[in-house]
Amino acid sequence: MTDSRPDRAxxxxxxxxxxxRTCETVLWGTVPxxxxxVADQLLGHVRQLLPEVRGLxxxxxxxxxxxxxxxxVIRRTxxxxxxxxxxxxxxxxxGLATYCRALLAMYQQLRPLDDWPAHGGRADGGRR
Numbered sequence: 001m002t003d004s005r006p007d008r009a010x011x012x013x014x015x016x017x018x019x020x021r022t023c024e025t026v027l028w029g030t031v032p033x034x035x036x037x038v039a040d041q042l043l044g045h046v047r048q049l050l051p052e053v054r055g056l057x058x059x060x061x062x063x064x065x066x067x068x069x070x071x072x073v074i075r076r077t078x079x080x081x082x083x084x085x086x087x088x089x090x091x092x093x094x095g096l097a098t099y100c101r102a103l104l105a106m107y108q109q110l111r112p113l114d115d116w117p118a119h120g121g122r123a124d125g126g127r128r
Contacts, residue, residue, distance in 0.1 A: 010062065014048065014049065014052065014104075014107060016104060018028070018041075018045075019045045019049075019100065019101075019104050020101075020104070022038060022041050022042050022045060022100075023042070023045075023095070023098075023100050023104075025038055025068050025099040026038065026042055026093045026094060026096075026097035026102065027094065027098070027101075032090060032110035033089070033090050033093075034090075036079050036087065036094060038093075039087065039088050039093055042093060042096055042097055042100060043088075043096065045100050045104075046077060046081065046096055046099065046100045046103065049100065050074065050077055050078070050103060050109055052103075052107055053070060053073070053074060053103050053106045053107050053110065054074055056070070056107065056110040056111060057070045057071060057074070057110070061110045061111070061112065062109075062110050066109070066110070067086075069106070070106045073099060073102045073103060074103075075104055076099060077096075077099040077102075077103060079099075080092070080095045080096055080099055081096070084096065084118060
């Protein structure tokens, strides 16, 4: 059986600004049901962040309450993904956008400092 997951080197870098904009569109947008493009983009962000955060937890970059929080976010995100219809409705997207923001926050908090980009496209959302 062949593993169909892409190699880490083939994955696009995490773009925190784009993820934030997508989540804001879903959570606070004035459109009752975001477009299919926004839904696809949100699902892509969740699917990109989920293995990253899971990997950080496995590498034991966190302990205690932070680890329990990360594991909770991972479990709830997976459960929400499994329950999401096709196409996802507004409630599905709202839940996924909420978990996507939580995954991004966990990713930013748990990632080792030497892993941060040296310039532009900062995964920390521009924070210093």
